[in-house]
Amino acid sequence: MTVREAAAAKAAQRNLRRMDRRAVVHGMADALAAHAAGILAANEQDLRDAMDLDATMLDRLRLDRHRIDALLGSMRAIAEMQDPVDRVLEQRTLQNGLYLQRRSVPLGVIGMIYESRPDVTADAAAMCIRAGSAVLLKGGSEAIATNTAMVGAIREGLMRAGIGRDAGHLVQLVGRERLPAMLASSEIDLMVPRGSERLIALVRRRSRAPVLASGGGNCHIYVHEDADMAKAIRIIVNAKTQRPGVCNAVETVLVHQRVAREFLPLLQHELYELRGIVLRGCARCQRIITCEAAAAADWRTEYLAPILALRVIPSMAQAMRHIERYGTGHSEAIITEDKEAQDLFLRDVDAAVVYANASTRFTDGGQFGMGAELGISTQKVHCRGPIGLDALVSSKWEVHGDGQVRA
């Protein structure tokens, strides 16, 4: 990342404004499909070079025909989404005759900083181009061969779609040695880090551009005193076991004391006996079922693993206080048949997504009907929740006058 490279990205982005970006993104997908064999070969090389990665990391790094197909499907869906640019967001005519329109416009240059998963490379490139912006991609160095092959294919697709020489500027791969320059660049309009808490904290601290970050998900489900037990079991089993390693999986279940004696044995049967989930309970919990003891640290831990913390709680107010204290503002749920309790929980719990009687696993752009996403924002400004295409644009005020001056 030199000043010239970032400036070239911005210049290329201006020309993108005039293109049919739906067709451009389809062209990127076409080229990726045509180069699938080369991309898989590059991925093989990354996997051979990455012998010190653990199994989870290797799994995230690995591409196969099936994943390439999923990725192409995602790019085609992004191409077909409603254009987020050039939409009139507000309009009004003032008494002096001035006509105002606030219109969505591309951000300009978006920086993505992420770790091993090479599918992010294709998704991020497709989303940023669809939203009219250039993108600088700093992927993990363990995926360098895969990412280089993918970006090569994407650029070929851009060229064929009529972008010409700008292709190389619109989608740029940033090497590790250029990360400090990327963080210091004044040409980047939005920085999107995706990965570990450590990576996100580094980007927050060092980025000159504003940051849109996906924080961790220490998610809770609170089982209220009048909960439908069958629903509660079904939802908790889903939220814990459907995919334990992701940010919207549940980590702590809070159970109202009036139903603990009935509910906890059911939960133990479904989670521990049938599915092998490790349960860590508070002292009151341990008086009802046999489980490991939860320490204070458990309330703060995002396990991302087949472990669940359990706490018996004397009231809904206490449950909400627990969530306020230990939650990360990601996804929080209540199970209750009481409409008033639902409304109170949904209104007062401060998180990106709050649920009544549903699994926290729905926190996802695709599930929400927003299409692809770049992560789940847990910050409160610019975008909160799934980061879809609409979060990748800015707006401006256009004012049409006929000689008006201020009095």
Added chain:
Amino acid sequence: MTVREAAAAKAAQRNLRRMDRRAVVHGMADALAAHAAGILAANEQDLRDAMDLDATMLDRLRLDRHRIDALLGSMRAIAEMQDPVDRVLEQRTLQNGLYLQRRSVPLGVIGMIYESRPDVTADAAAMCIRAGSAVLLKGGSEAIATNTAMVGAIREGLMRAGIGRDAGHLVQLVGRERLPAMLASSEIDLMVPRGSERLIALVRRRSRAPVLASGGGNCHIYVHEDADMAKAIRIIVNAKTQRPGVCNAVETVLVHQRVAREFLPLLQHELYELRGIVLRGCARCQRIITCEAAAAADWRTEYLAPILALRVIPSMAQAMRHIERYGTGHSEAIITEDKEAQDLFLRDVDAAVVYANASTRFTDGGQFGMGAELGISTQKVHCRGPIGLDALVSSKWEVHGDGQVRA
């Protein structure tokens, strides 16, 4: 600012959610009116203590009955504005029956860091409370007596409006010695610096919370070859002289070469001869009218003074390139009778506000019909242009289910 103080602000903010904030802000204004004499006396003291300030700074620091009245009017208008909280921004029902609502919610705690003007104290407190958030106010130390008196009155108003002991936590004045702690706080959801470029750069660099900044305004007016000369003169005179010291005043006028010989003498007459504005022109400009020579630095300078830079330009494309290179993305205008030229300029010039045939001086929340504002954002994320009440809230997704789990 200790951890306890910021946490207390957040706790108090939660209770504010349940109050009638329209009445609360009227109560703040009532109390400010009742304490007007004490506030003016405190302001006298600040003015006596501030002997080393220049005339402009003294003027910004000074309050009088007239300014207090204006300030009360502004607070009452803020009270009467549509509630920015609890609005449904999006809603949809998914195929699985889940009902989603994205609803506006308070940010939580807003930090304001500003310089001498004590009217910001009242405006910021009223806007933040109206939007359901607590506010930490770091005003200029030269206004400390005035700000202390104002915040005392505001808290009394909060108490009377039924806020009780939370009043002292909801609106807090932060002394200079606590600024580092305020910048490092993790309890602040949005930091709004307002003042010099130096202050804003410091806050951008050091704030842990996301920053919403008002940048400088190096604003341009481009006079196209088919401009209506009378409109152009009227608009430029207004944009330069109506209040030269503000960010939306014009600093450089670009004139198409085909009309320069006709237009520049008219402009010289109106601005220099009739109004004493100093003109600094490019070499081509100096061949047409007598004026000072513009150096390269002039294109970059936000004068905030009765000085105007002038440049003769060979084409509209060149004018847009000049604006792209030297503009700060604040307010940019074209004067032309050609609809196509208007549309091209409005679409392609990248700024918070773009004008066709109107004065740049309209860039203002009040003028735009948005009511009070906390400044003009020149950044592209969260809010761009006048920072009104709507920029002081966040949103969350509320999901209503009936036992749904993810497949």
